[in-house]
Amino acid sequence: MLSRPELHGTYGAVSTTHWLASAAGMAMFDRGGNAFDAAVAAAFVIQVVEPHVNGPAAEAPVMIHDASTGEVTVVAGQGPMPRRASVDTFRRLGLNHIPGSGLLAACVPGAFGAWMKVLQHHGRLRLAEVLEPAIGYAERGFPLLPKAAGIIDVLAPLFREEWTETGKIYLDRGVAPRAGALLRNPDLAATFRRIVREAGAAGRDRELEIQAAVDVFYEGFVAEAIDAFMGSAEALDATGKRHGGLLRGDDLAAWRPTVEPPVTAGYRGHVVHKPGPWTQGPVFLQQLALLEGFDLAAMPHLGPDHLHLVVEAAKLAFGDREAWYGDPDHVDVPLKELLSADYTLERRALIGEHAAAALRPGSPGGRSPWLPPLPEAPPPLEPAWRDQLAHGIPAVVRRTSQNRDTTCVSATDRDGNMVVATQSGGWFSSSPIVPGLGFALSTRGQMAWLAQGHPNSLAPGKRPRTTLSPTIVQAGSGEPLMAFGTPGGDQQDQWTLNFLINHLDFGMTPQAAVEALTFHTGHVPSSFTPRQQPPPVVVVEEGLSEETVDGLRRRGHRLQQVAAQSLGKVCATGHAGDGQVFAAASARGEQAYGIVR
Known part of the structure; x- marks a missing residue:
């Protein structure tokens, strides 16, 4: 017996990890859009309404099937590590792994550029139309999910005392909001509105306008705000100490998503x-x-x-x-x-016939595998917010192996177009909000090893291997x-x-x-x-x-x-x-x- 019906239609379909995002995607079909417009609108709404698991500085590997060509391609929305990041950089700080919270693990934001490329080359609608739902929820509010409320409750002392810009948005007069409360993010709404306004100055051509939005994000006021913040701020992180960041504006300016x-x-x-x-x-x-x-x-x-x-x-x-x-x-x-x-x-x-006891990497082409040693499990920290900060995954508490989360957006239309992405990163529990922008930077860099010679070892300009x-x-x-x-x-x-x-x-x-x-x-x-x-x-x-x-x-x-x-x-x-x-x-x-x- 199914708990939900089999959903069949003849025009378009959207499925996402949040009902508001799915509704926003379906609204794009009503405006004459296709599956790509629907997915982009849904993805930006998810950045607003699921801020505990993703944001505008997220990563988003986006897979598309283009009905006009029959081809499947991947828009690589995973930004690389900064030019200033190297194994030696972290070793000089006395670290043997990249902290999962704070500023040191920040990569170039990839999701924004990836979704703009999808919209520019495959969508039909204009930038303002697909961002309108996300702007509306950021401006007028959205119901806070229980898991997000739980994370805010645990991290409230951190937001009050250390990451105060985050506290301005996610605390109500210093107190964590209840699940279901209407939460607003006026700074994020203003960021999106300004991107739309400045991109609109490029003229009436839809593709040029979207390209201008990319330039505004990676070389304009968004990149400038990130550069100023990362060049001056220090934030408490998983090490229990305050560190500055390595990401700068020139890292953003040098990157664009590839297909x-x-x-x-x-x-x-x-x-x-x-x-x-x-x-x-x-x-x-x-x-x-x-x-x-x-x-x-x-x-x-x-x-x-x-x-x-x-x-x-x-x-x-x-x-x-x-x-x-x-x-x-x-x-x-x-x-x-x-x-x-x-x-x-x-x-x-x-x-x-019997269960293997351990992972057994093979030797493709006669090569010898090498696995860097895993660290010992650290003891739980007190208070609870320190334990949350010490771990790089967005979870209320570290108790069960299934406590993992991110987002998903999938859309299909009657013409045969399909798109799907698992967008994640830039969650508010792992990095402080960039002043004035309303969103946090991603800490995906934590997935790279500080071990020379491994395929996933850290290097400047290199993408950390992601789970997405x-x-x-x-x-x-x-x-x-x-x-x-x-x-x-x-x-x-x-x-x-x-x-x-x-x-x-x-x-x-x-x-x-x-x-x-x-x-x-x-x-x-x-x-x-x-x-x-x-x-x-x-x-x-x-x-x-x-x-x-x-x-x-x-x-x-x-x-x-x-x-x-x-x-x-x-x-x-x-x-x-x-x-x-x-x-x-x-x-x-x-x-x-x-x-x-």
Whole structure:
């Protein structure tokens, strides 16, 4: 029994992690826009209404299927580390890892440029139209989500005493607002309005106006405000000390998003596209390649064989992620070998009848893998806000391995256009608000290693490997099928894998596949400061049969059962055949929403 209906329409579909963003995206269809206009409008609304998990300085790998060409491309909305950032820079500060909060981990903001490129080259509507909903919610207010209220409550002392610019926006006379309270961000509304106004001076040409908005952000008043702040401020961070930042205006001026081909592989007669190894995206394809050698459809869904194979494939694929993934503009990532049939066959042979105890990166092309040592888990800090500050992921408290969050936007139209992004970063809990702009900078730099010689080691101008990982799937004939993603940090490519397997192998409808019980392996090291190794358990939502539980334990798996409907928030749109589009959205978290017309 589904908790939400199967949503089919004939014009357009939007699914996002917030109902207000989904409604804003659908409004773009009403104005004559397409899927790209809808996704851009939804993404900017999410920056306003989910400020605890993203903002205008976020990262956004954006995947698109352009119906006019039939091509799938990736708009690389991950900004690089500053020119002034190096391993030696941090070593001289006495640090052995990049703090997950404060100013030191700030990258060039990537989301704004990425969405403008999508709008400029693929949308139909003007800048003011797609930003209007976001400006309205920032100006007139939006209901504060319970998780955001919880984070503000924990961090209220920090916002009152240290990050006072953040306190001006997110505290009400020094007190944390309640969940559901109407929250406004007039500074952010003014920033967006000024971008629209200054870009409008470029004239009536739509594409020139959007290009002018990009220049305003990366070389105009936004970049100037960031440069002034980062050049003078010091902020309390995860180290318990105050540090300045490394990002400057010239870093923003030198960067623009690029458009890249996706990494592509086949699965069960379909074509699956992911962003490159500057994300964790190819790990999804490695898992699929390993699993294609097994007849999952012949196994009981959520039976012990099904879960065992998926978990063991994930361990192997994520072992390779840890050893080999990094920014391919700076390092030689052996992606061809990692996805080759021979390598996959060799790795598949490692999946036995019993649970593997550790990650086992392979040796593609005869190379020797190397994993930097993980730090010991630090003891909890008191008061609670100090413990929150010490960890780079936006969570109320650090208690469960599933406490991960970001956002997702997916949109599809009747012409065959599809777009999906997992936008994250620039959340208010990890970095102070830039005065006058109404948003914080991203701390994505925490994902780079301070270890020379590793593919994901820090270097000036290099992208840290991100967990953000949207997916587009085409039918074998090349026709668009679906675009999907989920919040979830390191677990994104396990929860979305379960969704796709539910649909392709077990024949579930998209909404049923979204709602089905899900799971992941906890063997995967965290990409977030302080880079801990979680307990090596299979984390699974309540509801597994006793037969499956007993079967997994006999195979040597340790189980951690968590609350039902608590892992991930998969959002998907796509084509259902017969000229119809669909939207599916997880009921997990009670905020993701799909809309069709």
